[in-house]
Amino acid sequence: MEQHYVFNEKLRVDYNIMHKWVVDIFQASGMDSSDAIICADNLVSTDARGVYSHGVMRVPVYVKRLLLKVTHPTAQPEVIRDSGATALITGNNAMGQVVGVHAMNVAIEKAKQYGVGYVSVRGSNHYGASAHFAMMPLSEDMIGISGTIGGTNIMAPWGGSSRMLGNNPFGVAIPALNRYPIVLDMAQSVVARGKIVMARKTKQPIPKTWAFAPDGSPTTDAEEAYNGTVRPIGDYKGYGLTYVNAIISALLPGAAFGPTVTDLYEEFSTAQDVGHFMQVIKVSSFMDPAQFKKSVDDSIDYLKNSPRKEGVDEILVPGELEARSEKQQREQGVVYPIEVIRELIDVSNNLGVTIPVNV
């Protein structure tokens, strides 16, 4: 099971130093330089955004899978079907980040030609943060959307008690003019499972609205919740969202779903066969991009300038905190929990990779 960290001790690491370190680790795990760079871009920029759950803390498990060849280090994704504004891609069991970038680039090209591009992916692996892919079309004045099936079943259907569904995330990124882009990246549970894992580790009770015990009843016991299921946002609504995302991300391309989903952290003999979707909408098919982006800016101002409830200093729009964090941490270095760094050191020692930090 995925690890979670108590952020007591921290270390600030220069962005480029961390990036090169991660590239070195992936190359030492059998990946080509260009693919290792794709993975490092994805993981380190996601850390810089403050989304540590999908950053380099995943490196140890990714490396373990690469060394076991349960994820293939040099495989390349390929287009199986190409039809109009759509494509079906198999990842050929390459790293999810490599597959995702390839698939989103195909969707971008489709959108340039047809105004909208839609790509469905199977045979991939855990691809990191959905936002990373959704943001790729922004520089082209296009809207990006990406979804994926989660790597572990941790949600019950509404009314059920067992782990049948992933907490399947999706991301949407919309370009703005002078403001940061709007970037929504969300899974369908009230809180990330990581918070339950943390509460269990620190033996704290959890709010009754977070999770269910294995019998399906709400619980404040983190141990019960850990063995149970996460609560979907809006109850049956979040259940519907995660299920529909699973159908589109996994059943449409013919990837793993439900009983054939294998846990990233627990199953090391079977390829994950993760499914994703990538969609791109070209703004200029509908409106002058500058005008659209100005209207997005105006909508941001409209919300940020609206009355706040007591105790709130600032109204935020989706992705704003992450964009601020990324800007700052790319310049000043990324602050990591020391446990994450220690794990990278262990991995590096095993691979004979030079360690660029002192802890």
Add this chain to the structure above:
Amino acid sequence: MEQHYVFNEKLRVDYNIMHKWVVDIFQASGMDSSDAIICADNLVSTDARGVYSHGVMRVPVYVKRLLLKVTHPTAQPEVIRDSGATALITGNNAMGQVVGVHAMNVAIEKAKQYGVGYVSVRGSNHYGASAHFAMMPLSEDMIGISGTIGGTNIMAPWGGSSRMLGNNPFGVAIPALNRYPIVLDMAQSVVARGKIVMARKTKQPIPKTWAFAPDGSPTTDAEEAYNGTVRPIGDYKGYGLTYVNAIISALLPGAAFGPTVTDLYEEFSTAQDVGHFMQVIKVSSFMDPAQFKKSVDDSIDYLKNSPRKEGVDEILVPGELEARSEKQQREQGVVYPIEVIRELIDVSNNLGVTIPVNV
């Protein structure tokens, strides 16, 4: 403000009788027969699905708008831009149902040609249930998605206290083989505002998780909630969903958003300029449709056969209850609250339309 009904007295009305009645009312309000039929199809089938909030109870306000010409009875939507797999449509201030059906038909044709179709709409009106449009491509073995901006601002940005955003709904419909299709149609609040209106009417307290008072604090007082805002699902997540849906549904086509949104029930001098989006994905671009639909059936069985928590008789999938209701009520007649029927009678008396029921 929208009315809500205490379902004490009910009347079962034959589906076709109600349909003809609604057609007669819209024709008497100035609409052509074909457009009146489109509206009746939309509203009566939605009632049959048990989604009364988006059925014929909307007829009185629609008729009021048509008679005032603030919605234009005979206007026709038109394609302004047609580019590859996309189109931009203006509703020309026609009825939202008429605009929506036209737009979804364009998206279906685009998807037939390009594998995916994406249509953005402005200049429309309240279009009823998103599910109605999302379901249109099902018979072609295609997935339908539709979203729209809500007719009233009733949600605050997270951390805010004022009504800045609509509770913007979207619908997704996915074909199945022998099972009912998966149909998810959801707004982004924990509960529909109608439930708060009802609690206020019956002077009942509401759960603290439903809504906020005008100062942004959670409240159990229905009167305060009525004057405040609805709580988004997953707090900041539902806020993100409704905002992103607004950008895609309204800003992209250049429709009303935020300060320019006018209330369906309170503003009778300005056209609503509602925006929608319609998207269609052709299953056969990715997989044999029969195989895909079988995999959807299998996923439904997998969920429905999973362990249930105590007190739950059956696990449902999105759209299942509505599809059962529609099948039954199309055959046996649609059960209406008597208040809805009384309002249709009032409207009919004003228009000189023959009333086909006795109450």
